[in-house]
Amino acid sequence: MLHTRPRGRIRAHLFAAAASAALTLIGIAGAAHAQSREETLRVVTGGQVNSLDAGMQGITRDGFGLNWNIYDRLVSWDRKKFGDGYIYDFDKMKGELAESFTISDDGLTVTFNLRKDATFHDGSPITAEDVKWSLDRAVSLKGPGAQMGTGSLKSPDQFKIVDDHTIQVTLDKPDRLAVPNLAVVFPVILNSDLAKEHATAEDPWATEWLKENQASGGAYKVSSFKAGQQVVLDRFDDWKSGPLPYFKRIIVQTVPEASTRASLIERGDADLSIDLQSSDVLALKGRDAVKVVSIPQINAFQMIAFNTRMAPFDDPRVRQAVAYALPFDDMFTAALYRRGAPLWGAKWENGLPDTGKFPQRLPFSTNLDKAKALLAEAGHPGGFKTSFSFNVGSAATSEPIAALLKESLAKIGIDVTVEKVPDAQMGTLISEKKLPFFTESAIAWLPSADYFFRVFFQGETRWNYGSFVDEELAELTAKARYERDPAAYETAARRMVAIAAEKAPVVMLWQPALDAVMAKDIDGFTYWFHRQTDYRSLTRTK
Amino acid sequence: MRTIAYRSARRLIAALPVLLGVLVFTFVLMRMLPGDPAVFFASGPSSGEAEIEAMRVKLGLDRSVPEQLLLYLGDVVTGDFGTSMTTGRPVLDDLSERLPASLELTILALILALGTALPLGILAALMPGSMVDHAVRIVCTAGVAMPTFVSGLLLIFVFYYLLGWSPDPTGRIDVFLIAPPEVTGFLLIDSLIAGDGEVFMAALGQLLLPAITMALFVLAPLARMTRASMLAALGGDFVRTARALGLPAWKVVNVYALRNAILPVLTTTGIMFSTMLGANVLVEKVFSWPGVGSYTLDALLASDYAPVQGFVLLMAGIFVIVNLLVDLAYGIADPRVAIE
Numbered sequence: 001m002l003h004t005r006p007r008g009r010i011r012a013h014l015f016a017a018a019a020s021a022a023l024t025l026i027g028i029a030g031a032a033h034a035q036s037r038e039e040t041l042r043v044v045t046g047g048q049v050n051s052l053d054a055g056m057q058g059i060t061r062d063g064f065g066l067n068w069n070i071y072d073r074l075v076s077w078d079r080k081k082f083g084d085g086y087i088y089d090f091d092k093m094k095g096e097l098a099e100s101f102t103i104s105d106d107g108l109t110v111t112f113n114l115r116k117d118a119t120f121h122d123g124s125p126i127t128a129e130d131v132k133w134s135l136d137r138a139v140s141l142k143g144p145g146a147q148m149g150t151g152s153l154k155s156p157d158q159f160k161i162v163d164d165h166t167i168q169v170t171l172d173k174p175d176r177l178a179v180p181n182l183a184v185v186f187p188v189i190l191n192s193d194l195a196k197e198h199a200t201a202e203d204p205w206a207t208e209w210l211k212e213n214q215a216s217g218g219a220y221k222v223s224s225f226k227a228g229q230q231v232v233l234d235r236f237d238d239w240k241s242g243p244l245p246y247f248k249r250i251i252v253q254t255v256p257e258a259s260t261r262a263s264l265i266e267r268g269d270a271d272l273s274i275d276l277q278s279s280d281v282l283a284l285k286g287r288d289a290v291k292v293v294s295i296p297q298i299n300a301f302q303m304i305a306f307n308t309r310m311a312p313f314d315d316p317r318v319r320q321a322v323a324y325a326l327p328f329d330d331m332f333t334a335a336l337y338r339r340g341a342p343l344w345g346a347k348w349e350n351g352l353p354d355t356g357k358f359p360q361r362l363p364f365s366t367n368l369d370k371a372k373a374l375l376a377e378a379g380h381p382g383g384f385k386t387s388f389s390f391n392v393g394s395a396a397t398s399e400p401i402a403a404l405l406k407e408s409l410a411k412i413g414i415d416v417t418v419e420k421v422p423d424a425q426m427g428t429l430i431s432e433k434k435l436p437f438f439t440e441s442a443i444a445w446l447p448s449a450d451y452f453f454r455v456f457f458q459g460e461t462r463w464n465y466g467s468f469v470d471e472e473l474a475e476l477t478a479k480a481r482y483e484r485d486p487a488a489y490e491t492a493a494r495r496m497v498a499i500a501a502e503k504a505p506v507v508m509l510w511q512p513a514l515d516a517v518m519a520k521d522i523d524g525f526t527y528w529f530h531r532q533t534d535y536r537s538l539t540r541t542k
Numbered sequence: 543m544r545t546i547a548y549r550s551a552r553r554l555i556a557a558l559p560v561l562l563g564v565l566v567f568t569f570v571l572m573r574m575l576p577g578d579p580a581v582f583f584a585s586g587p588s589s590g591e592a593e594i595e596a597m598r599v600k601l602g603l604d605r606s607v608p609e610q611l612l613l614y615l616g617d618v619v620t621g622d623f624g625t626s627m628t629t630g631r632p633v634l635d636d637l638s639e640r641l642p643a644s645l646e647l648t649i650l651a652l653i654l655a656l657g658t659a660l661p662l663g664i665l666a667a668l669m670p671g672s673m674v675d676h677a678v679r680i681v682c683t684a685g686v687a688m689p690t691f692v693s694g695l696l697l698i699f700v701f702y703y704l705l706g707w708s709p710d711p712t713g714r715i716d717v718f719l720i721a722p723p724e725v726t727g728f729l730l731i732d733s734l735i736a737g738d739g740e741v742f743m744a745a746l747g748q749l750l751l752p753a754i755t756m757a758l759f760v761l762a763p764l765a766r767m768t769r770a771s772m773l774a775a776l777g778g779d780f781v782r783t784a785r786a787l788g789l790p791a792w793k794v795v796n797v798y799a800l801r802n803a804i805l806p807v808l809t810t811t812g813i814m815f816s817t818m819l820g821a822n823v824l825v826e827k828v829f830s831w832p833g834v835g836s837y838t839l840d841a842l843l844a845s846d847y848a849p850v851q852g853f854v855l856l857m858a859g860i861f862v863i864v865n866l867l868v869d870l871a872y873g874i875a876d877p878r879v880a881i882e
Contacts, residue, residue, distance in 0.1 A: 040718075051630045057584050057593070057596075057597055058597075058627050058630075059630075060628075142593050143593055211630045212630070212631070227629035228636075228840070230713070253717060254830065256830060256836065257829075260712070260828070393843075424843070425578075427577075427578070427582050431581050460591065461591070462581070
């Protein structure tokens with residue numbers, strides 16, 4: 001039986017005992033059979049895991065995080081040091097279940113050499129057949145299929161078994177995001193024999209069964225799963241795809257109240273949480289009771305979006321005027337306590353950025369005179385009326401943004417009504433392109449410039465927050481995707497960033513930091529694109 | 543005894559139209575709420591129109607509302623309450639797993655509340671206008687005026703964070719303990735069945751703070767109701783007669799007055815119980831209690847129709863049963879009252 005530190009145990013007993021004197025006698029004995037909880041990690045989160053299968057539509061972020069730890073993918077990314085923690089290195093891929101991989105000279109064939117000694121949790125060897133079935137599944141399911149398609153992985157015909165431990169992926173065009181897409185949360189390698197046993201004619205990919213069961217060979221196996229409450233993971237000691245993780249057991253608990261999560265960590269009852277309120281993080285840091293690893297979310301950004309298909313925001317000059325009237329610095333302080341990386345205030349020469357990386361700072365900064373001039377030029381010298389929306393779920397950061405925006409825009413004559421929208425409704429309104437002006441945050445798993453511009457700056461999906469249409473941008477992104485010459489790609493990417501600044505369909509504010517708060521003896525926290533914890537890399541120092 | 547059973551059964555059958563009404567009303571109401579669940583759930587990083595449409599078909603939202611309602615009614619009759627999108631599981635499984643947690647909490651809270659409210663109310667009624675009466679009034683006002691999440695957080699702050707007396711306020715049992723095999727779903731009972739004293743104490747320790755929080759909230763109506771009806775009973779002719787006959791004071795108060803005064807208290811208790819069961823959402827949130835309230839709130843925020851509909855139906859059913867039990871208790875307290 002596992003145990004807490006004896007101190008907490010006895011206290012808990014005393015409390016209960018005091019309350020019911022009649023039963024005191026059975027109490028305190030508990031402290032005796034204490035096994036150290038040194039190798040157990042207790043994580044508290046505000047979210048909840050709703051499925052073990054990342055392929056389920058509507059899976060939560062915590063669900064992705066769990067999936068990351070219980071399944072292997074063919075490849076993954078390396079990590080680099082950042083402060084007290086690590087950050088994933090998008091430019092450096094490494095094998096996970098694949099020992100190595102090679103890309104042919106024309107970029108059309110990728111060959112993966114699988115580890116020969118790797119097994120699933122049930123002891124059966126992991127073969128190319130399992131890999132093929134798993135990749136077929138990833139491209140065939142609705143949601144995952146759409147993601148895989150962004151790397152030109154679209155049909156099961158593209159995956160070929162060469163021999164038991166070799167699998168080949170063929171592409172129509174040398175898509176730069178093909179291999180990275182094999183490292184996201186969807187193309188996990190499943191135990192195909194086990195999964196197929198639970199597949200049915202209507203459900204050939206066993207989605208129903210895999211929601212609550214695992215067919216996996218990852219570093220951790222699920223030993224108990226209560227949807228929305230708690231997941232317990234045990235280490236798979238025969239794991240071969242990386243160094244054996246330190247923690248033998250991980251307990252992930254849903255604790256909805258943020259202040260309770262903070263107290264749990266401060267009192268040493270829990271070890272790690274990544275979703276505390278900024279104010280609590282600062283207070284905990286101030287009391288020096290815990291370790292805070294703060295990492296900017298390099299693949300995310302908070303923005304102010306305009307509906308570029310609705311007057312008056314269909315005029316780029318109006319959007320620019322608003323951008324110059326935003327009190328960036330005050331917003332950053334009020335909303336985030338300055339925890340993150342600013343995305344405003346760049347100094348560009350000749351209207352072009354130095355690099356093609358995205359997101360990066362754009363050349364906007366607070367300049368009310370310029371804002372007024374632009375507004376006059378666009379034919380609104382006296383300003384106009386509009387409404388600004390944000391979703392209730394993000395009120396902690398959006399409320400101060402909205403208040404400061406309203407105040408500042410009033411100075412250039414724009415009268416803003418602030419509207420709070422329930423989360424479920426916000427998604428609908430954005431999808432239907434009915435909001436004139438709002439704030440949202442965006443995240444792209446693959447932080448590559450052409451990917452960002454493809455997903456967030458064009459098309460008819462919800463993710464095109466600015467409802468933006470631009471021919472030049474469409475051409476650039478379509479081409480850049482298959483561009484094999486790094487210099488040519490860089491040139492194209494710089495032009496894309498410049499368009500984002502000129503046309504301003506959205507104004508980027510900042511990249512919020514991910515604050516991971518943990519016990520002082522926890523080490524090795526890594527920031528991943530899915531913004532969840534990789535338990536495999538964590539250790540407890542003595 | 544047979545007549546009671548027969549009458550109870552008739553009462554339950556008579557409640558069916560009410561349940562049907564509740565079901566239809568909730569169903570229509572949910573669909574009138576803004577927010578499109580298909581968009582909400584098909585919100586993966588690369589979901590477009592096609593994915594949203596597929597989700598709409600999967601959820602059955604592509605059909606007309608009357609058609610959806612008929613399908614839902616058909617499912618409910620066969621015991622299928624649909625699947626929750628937030629947890630990915632059948633609603634019936636979720637609710638039946640979580641209901642014991644809510645019931646255990648509510649019942650203990652009610653016991654605590656009654657255990658405090660009855661003596662306080664009686665005391666206040668025996669000495670109206672005295673210091674005791676005022677003190678009781680102050681306690682009750684404070685209890686009812688403080689929202690449950692405030693008193694909950696306050697109790698956590700004092701008893702867990704500052705004093706460290708209480709176990710960490712997360713869930714029904716210490717995470718490092720192994721829960722007893724599930725028999726009734728009530729941890730206190732299951733641990734006793736398993737003969738595991740340690741788990742029993744741990745579960746009781748976890749229960750205490752949330753139960754006190756909820757008890758504080760319902761203390762006021764119960765105590766006030768006890769006081770009022772005790773005052774009325776104490777002023778009655780039969781009490782005067784009993785006193786005049788020289789019966790001992792405790793007997794007059796506890797047997798003659800209290801037995802007459804208890805009827806309205808019983809009604810209030812019944813109403814309180816049903817209300818608490820549904821309204822303890824905030825307490826469940828604050829204490830990470832895996833009950834039906836917090837479950838339904840999550841579902842509501844996510845426009846997840848099935849769990850909300852299932853929950854409302856469940857609550858309506860419990861309301862019917864509790865009312866029946868209250869009426870039965872009436873018959874015991876006052877044999878002149880029988881359920882009809």
